[in-house]
Amino acid sequence: MTTTRELTLKTEPFVLNIGPVHPSTHGVYRMRCTLDGEVVVDIEPVFGYLHRGIEKLAEERTYTGFIPLTDRLDYISPMSNNLGYCMAVEKLAGIKVPERAEYIRVIMAELQRLANHCIAVGSMLNDAGAYFTPFMYTFRERERIVDLFDMVCGQRLTYNYMRIGGVSQDIPGEFLPALHKLVDRLTIFIEEYENLLKLNEILLARAKGVGILEKDTAINCGISGPVARASGIKWDIRRNDPYSIYDRFEFDIPTCENGDCYDRYRVRIEEMRQSLRILQQAMKQVPKGPVKADVPHLIRPPAGEAYAHIEAPKGELGYYIVSDNSIAPYRCHIRPTSLINLAALRQMVKGWKVADLIIIFGSIDITMGEVDR
Amino acid sequence: MTVAISAKEIISQLNTKFPGAIEEAGADSVLVKSDSLLAVAEYLKTAEGFKFEYLNYITAVDYYSYFEVVYQITSLESNRSVVLKARSYTRDNPTVPSVTGLWQGADFQEREIYDLMGITFEGHPNLKRIFLWDGFPGYPLRKDFNQ
Numbered sequence: 001m002t003t004t005r006e007l008t009l010k011t012e013p014f015v016l017n018i019g020p021v022h023p024s025t026h027g028v029y030r031m032r033c034t035l036d037g038e039v040v041v042d043i044e045p046v047f048g049y050l051h052r053g054i055e056k057l058a059e060e061r062t063y064t065g066f067i068p069l070t071d072r073l074d075y076i077s078p079m080s081n082n083l084g085y086c087m088a089v090e091k092l093a094g095i096k097v098p099e100r101a102e103y104i105r106v107i108m109a110e111l112q113r114l115a116n117h118c119i120a121v122g123s124m125l126n127d128a129g130a131y132f133t134p135f136m137y138t139f140r141e142r143e144r145i146v147d148l149f150d151m152v153c154g155q156r157l158t159y160n161y162m163r164i165g166g167v168s169q170d171i172p173g174e175f176l177p178a179l180h181k182l183v184d185r186l187t188i189f190i191e192e193y194e195n196l197l198k199l200n201e202i203l204l205a206r207a208k209g210v211g212i213l214e215k216d217t218a219i220n221c222g223i224s225g226p227v228a229r230a231s232g233i234k235w236d237i238r239r240n241d242p243y244s245i246y247d248r249f250e251f252d253i254p255t256c257e258n259g260d261c262y263d264r265y266r267v268r269i270e271e272m273r274q275s276l277r278i279l280q281q282a283m284k285q286v287p288k289g290p291v292k293a294d295v296p297h298l299i300r301p302p303a304g305e306a307y308a309h310i311e312a313p314k315g316e317l318g319y320y321i322v323s324d325n326s327i328a329p330y331r332c333h334i335r336p337t338s339l340i341n342l343a344a345l346r347q348m349v350k351g352w353k354v355a356d357l358i359i360i361f362g363s364i365d366i367t368m369g370e371v372d373r
Numbered sequence: 374m375t376v377a378i379s380a381k382e383i384i385s386q387l388n389t390k391f392p393g394a395i396e397e398a399g400a401d402s403v404l405v406k407s408d409s410l411l412a413v414a415e416y417l418k419t420a421e422g423f424k425f426e427y428l429n430y431i432t433a434v435d436y437y438s439y440f441e442v443v444y445q446i447t448s449l450e451s452n453r454s455v456v457l458k459a460r461s462y463t464r465d466n467p468t469v470p471s472v473t474g475l476w477q478g479a480d481f482q483e484r485e486i487y488d489l490m491g492i493t494f495e496g497h498p499n500l501k502r503i504f505l506w507d508g509f510p511g512y513p514l515r516k517d518f519n520q
Binding site for chain 2: 047048051053055056217219220221222223233235240241307309316318320322330331333335339340342343344372373
């Protein structure tokens with residue numbers, strides 16, 4: 001006597017919520033993932049848990065009074081946010097920034113890029129499963145950079161250092177020698193990370209070929225920064241639309257071809273090297289002179305609009321400001337690098353496992369303060 | 374250096390291709406009638422000599438008498454950029470066509486404008502609030518929003 005039995009299991013996709021409170025979502029990001037077993041079928045990003053209405057708050061503050069709020073956008077790199085905003089107002093009001101201030105700004109922006117990439121690389125490896133060992137190493141170096149920021153403005157997280165027409169105060173006498181030491185130190189440490197990680201079997205297995213972002217998709221989605229450059233788009237605003245005094249320095253734009261998580265890691269490490277090159281050139285050339293243009297406390301830019309963008313550590317950060325000749329912006333729109341860089345996430349994670357989803361998301365490097373604003 | 378193209382440089386080409394579609398050629402922007410926005414944007418994105426394939430940002434401004442939606446697009450090859458604008462002259466249910474079909478990156482940004490400024494993007498595949506919850510009263514970035 002034989003019986004036939006149905007041995008195939010009936011399966012159906014199910015929904016898994018990742019976040020908003022989850023260590024690998026880098027803040028309060030939430031993904032509604034539709035899974036087929038362990039394979040990601042689709043994701044739906046859910047935003048808004050950190051929305052503070054910063055664009056609306058700008059309309060009720062003076063132009064100078066909004067600078068501290070820009071610190072709270074991408075709180076991993078406040079100096080860059082300060083810089084982008086001040087540049088937009090200066091463009092609108094036609095203010096010329098003194099030479100010394102321009103050099104200080106570039107030094108701060110590049111230090112900020114180093115600090116940001118330290119966190120980006122460390123937390124990406126954290127997401128890959130190397131819990132906290134690389135993170136502690138990279139944080140050790142970020143700490144040194146933060147010490148320098150502390151020296152110039154007395155803050156360790158929300159610096160509020162730049163002003164419209166310059167910076168809030170001159171760098172102290174001990175800053176440049178300390179920067180010199182730090183640049184030497186960081187050069188050695190980047191080599192150390194490279195030796196530890198470049199051919200690390202775990203990183204190669206987890207990141208190589210994972211989460212590929214095609215060049216065309218990246219352009220279509222408006223992706224910028226290291227994520228775009230890892231997909232082979234040779235586009236860097238410091239080079240393609242030079243602002244401040246970036247046209248005076250020699251540096252390369254590192255790119256990779258594959259657009260996978262490993263390439264995004266590689267581009268960031270190379271960018272750290274290039275930032276050090278810029279710092280080495282800049283700290284030798286800092287001229288003497290004033291650090292702030294003669295700007296009235298209440299600025300009334302002529303009616304009109306201006307868009308200024310910078311190459312922030314995460315990509316193109318821009319401010320679109322409309323003025324009606326009053327003391328507060330009529331409208332201040334922030335081009336959110338992190339939000340726009342997430343536009344391609346859905347295509348990048350489809351077909352990968354949940355564990356890969358975490359590292360793909362980590363490799364984009366976002367800050368929720370900037371996504372939700 | 375990214376060269377911002379003034380409207381005067383491309384206005385004649387646009388006028389021959391799309392007669393009547395251009396409302397106004399400003400110094401640094403092209404104001405397009407909202408019903409021909411899609412056609413003009415597609416032309417600028419794909420036509421030889423333009424190839425503005427990169428959308429920098431979309432934003433919207435409330436000028437009381439009209440809403441203005443601003444698009445900056447860049448050609449990565451020739452390093453030129455142009456600003457397109459479209460207006461909606463009504464305060465209840467202002468509508469502008471969605472450009473998500475041309476640039477996928479417009480998705481979240483249009484949802485953001487819909488959420489905070491209350492402009493409907495026609496043809497958007499998933500137009501719902503992005504930061505605020507469903508049922509939030511009003512649109513905070515409008516100038517007449519009562520806090």
